[in-house]
Amino acid sequence: MKKKLYILLTLTAIMVVNSCTTLDETILDETSATGLSDKQAAEGIIAPVYALLPNIFQHTTYFALQEISTDEAILPYRGGTDWGDNGIYLAMHQHTHTSTDPNLRKTLGILSCKVCRGLLRPLMRYLPSMTHLLRPTWPKQEGCGPYYSMLTLDLFGLVFVKDNLGENSKIIRGDEAVEYIKKELLAIEPDVDANVGPGRVSKGVVWGLLARLYLNAAVYQ
């Protein structure tokens, strides 16, 4: 009996001792706002501006709108085995599409979302202490706003103007829209770096966008 008790006690002791080890875990990947420096936090907020950029140019978004609507590309109905999509590509080609067209909605959805995320100026008020940290990258992000606005002007003939997140956007068209984008681009031009790698807004990008705007101004206006 005593022997059994001792064995039981020993086993319990082993288990208790074994289960109490200090865990020194190296956290490799974890999303936590608390562990970030101010600069990392600020950059984290800016990242979404670029995040969905490639999605605008997919075959079911920008490509469909720009190419299928012309004779450059056609997607004929071939027995519903490929790209019948309930006739949306036929409608796009015949210009009988309506506001329910999923590709149109997707493109406008992504773009307007981007315009919003491009509107980073209102964020400045949250980050007064971080502005100096962001200086090198900040204007580049702002360059995205006018770029996305140019796309909405080119595709849908309108630009959303929204300076505060709480209020409703104002819609401007034609001459007013061109002037707005021009003003925005010229405002950031002096601050933008000349030497940044691809995929980011550089001085050259701003000039290129301005050139494109001037060349097409007659059409937009």
Next chain:
Amino acid sequence: MLSPQERLILDWRIPIFSGSVSTQTDIGLDFALFNGALSGTIDYFNKVSNNILLEVIPADPVQPAGTFWTNVKDMTITNKGLELELNYRYIAQKGLRFDIGGNITFINNVVNNSPYSVIPSGSASGSGLTSATINGYVNGQPIGTFFLKQFTGFDDKGLSTYFDADGDGLITDKDRIAAGSALPTKQYNLNGSIAYKGFDLVANFNGVSGNKIYDNTANSNFYKLRLSKGINTTPEAIATPNESINNAAPVSTRYLKDGAFFRLNNLVLGYSLNTKVLGINKWISSARLSVTGQNLFVITKYDGYDPEVNTDRTINGISSYGIDYLSYPKAKSFIVGLNLSF
């Protein structure tokens, strides 16, 4: 102390949601006549749900996210109706006993004050149908309404024609109409049993009417153009000789079918042996032989496998109704049983 991200999230004004609010009124009457031989109930119900929670596209597209959840204040979904139940029981002195009963429910469902022209649901499945929707919640119509282009036949080239609802000369999504609902307006059950001497027979019927079914299976598999691709199909595809071999098969009322049915759900025939007379009651106290048939017949105009169908094609949490896509038929089963008690 909030981090910048948290403060940012707060400023996106994520609203606090509440579930839909319902108010319900029920009035009922139970009665029994002739010493309880005839009994029944009458129930009236009226349930109004408002503050409907929906995932919608913002009115101002310039938002950090493409859709958001919101409570639509004035929108209501009203479900009202009448439920009747009647049972009759008869017991004769000589061992004949029977009862017969039934109930019927009349339902009227309607969506009102929706600020949206249409809330789509029920995404179509199958090649050539990507992005098409079948159901639509529109004002003045029940939930589960089929919101489709109305198929009107074929033109001289053998191509499908549709009703031009908005009269602009083009057939677009704007020509869609409310073409009936997946919710039945009537649902009924019938049950009866009869027992005489050792025999007993129990039957259960059920049925619905006033509803439609969207045959997505036919839409994506039984159309003529499949032949030109060298793909197998069914006689339904070539039912119309004047249809062109190049005719497209988009989502339309062409594949919307009447969903009414009447089914013999369950039938049991049993015989209880009189163990005393047989002289085996020392060993076996009771014995019963029975045959059960389930789903013995269904009367319906629906030519898919089974009219009692609902393939879930929900979009953004908005339920789809009455869509049949590659669903299995219901089995017809027979069970022979022998119960012995010792």
